[in-house]
Amino acid sequence: MANVRLVQGNEACALGALKAGAYNFFGYPITPSTEIAEHMAEMMPKCGARFVQMEDEIASIGAVIGAAATGRKAFTATSGPGFSLMQEAIGFAAIDEVPCVVVDVQRMGPCTGLPTLSAQGDIQQARFGSHGDHAIIALAPSSVMETYYMTIQCFNLAEKYRTPVILLLDEEIGHLRERFDVDPDEEVEIINRKQPTCAPEDYLPYENTEDDVPAMAYWGKGYRYHMTGLTHNQKGYYSSVLPEVDAFNRRLTRKIEGHIDEFWESEDFFVDDCDYLFIAYGSVARTAQEAMEELRAEGIKVGLLRPKTIWPINEAKIKKACEGKKAVIVPELNLGQYAREIERVIGKPVEKVTRVDSELVLVEECVDKVKEVLK
């Protein structure tokens, strides 16, 4: 009980990042993510780590990638407008396979929107925000405790797959204060990027390895190489050679989507024992869970699948979960950004419960939707 206290979601993210070994934070103030920067500014010097407030979000993500390239664990936190500004550089992190973490505490958009109010409007941006083809990993927590552990997981996945990882918080989770029961000294798994075992002169920083993830040498240890946002060969130099370009681009997606079973996670409630299946994530999953419990108490067989890994989508898992259901219901705080992805995967329409007025989806709205479908 000694560790139990009230913690805000954004603070849990900050604590998780430090636990994961974050050494550098670069950020720019933006509601509703600012508390993360404030916590890092306060805590990082105490841990001997480095916080810098940059001149904008473009600078923040650039600095994150620079720090991460050297071998440090680095991250930033922002919200929709800042996330939009970061997209080009996220593409750099993707093409140069730089492990880093971007926390996006989502707010109502488009544009300035409603800065302090909830939305899940960045779901598609997280996947397709940067130009060109590359896969991305994005996670979405539903509670403050989960935010802590998921932040650690983001750093681990970034290191393991040499990729930017997005943590998608709802404003509702970022600003939520709830029971936080974490032993700060608890042992957690920490993953560090794979190191080359060959001699420096034989090192290929973008090697087509069997597991699709090349080793990434820490700087200053003899393994000098070139990083460029240009399409490059295995050595890192610009290449427009057709087979090289093709192999490279395909590997960028395959290294994540081809290994989805190694890291994809969901929380399932009665998925195999239901006629009506909710698919919901983030704060909305809590609403859907309550609706599910109410409906089951009435004898209606309802289940819930909560993807913790939002991207990439686990097509096999979603297909199987939706098989034979009388209806699949996707409640979310947007006009169906994830619903359209579920529809694409299962090949038929889903029922949507949407809100874009900055209020949360209500339990009764989810209940009513199921009852409406029942008729």
Place this chain on the structure above:
Amino acid sequence: MKPEYEKYFRNNLPHIWCAGCGHGIVMSAWARAVNQLGLDKDQCVAISGIGCSSRITGYIDMHTMNTTHGRALTFATGVKMARPDLNVFVFSGDGDGTAIGGNHFIHACRRNIDMTVVLMNNNIYGMTGGQFSPMTPFGKKATTCPYGSIDRSFDMAELAKGAGATFVARSDIFHAKHLTDMIVAGFNHKGFSIIEAVSSCPISYGRRNGTPDPRDMMDNIKEMCVMKAAYDKLSDEEKANKIPIGILQQIDDAPEYTSEYEKLVERVQGGAK
């Protein structure tokens, strides 16, 4: 026999620069500086943005990053805050550095983080085929100002001084030895050092402005660039078509960012609230 400074180049030349381009002279002037300083390649980083100038990082045998357009200084700030022990060089151009990267430029000057920036000014966007940059002189022609530019241009050195840069210098491709000296002095300055290297682009700039021959461009640079001490003695009339080269601003007692951060950590860890 190969010059000693070539050990700082990778074995992937030839470069992409056009015949007559001034950037190769900047690269060799820089390599001479690094060689003179005797730097360990493994402890050095070179970061660039996008443009002809920024291709230089592909040819340099260090930890190198050819980043996104205008953002080299942000990546470099990240590197320096992650590994203050590494020596950081940044290469940029007039468009990359003062247009799309203008915000980062002034804030890097203000922050005073220890790195050495070489900004190659050829007055044009060469890579995209000759559009005007913020450093294209008023009245000169480019593909996007075919009737002469009506944009007033930046003086990069004055901009850097105004933004608080603690080491501002200028040199050029004719005074290549002097350019090496400026880079050495900039590197030895603890803080943010920026060196404008006046370069030439006969293809995209010269051809449209009456100097398609690289030799003419070089002559013009030779005429235009005057040592600061001599420049200061000129009348206003004489100064009209001249620019000063040399160290234009040096402030030695300004707090350097990584050092300040170290002090902050000590202060905070010492129990201060």
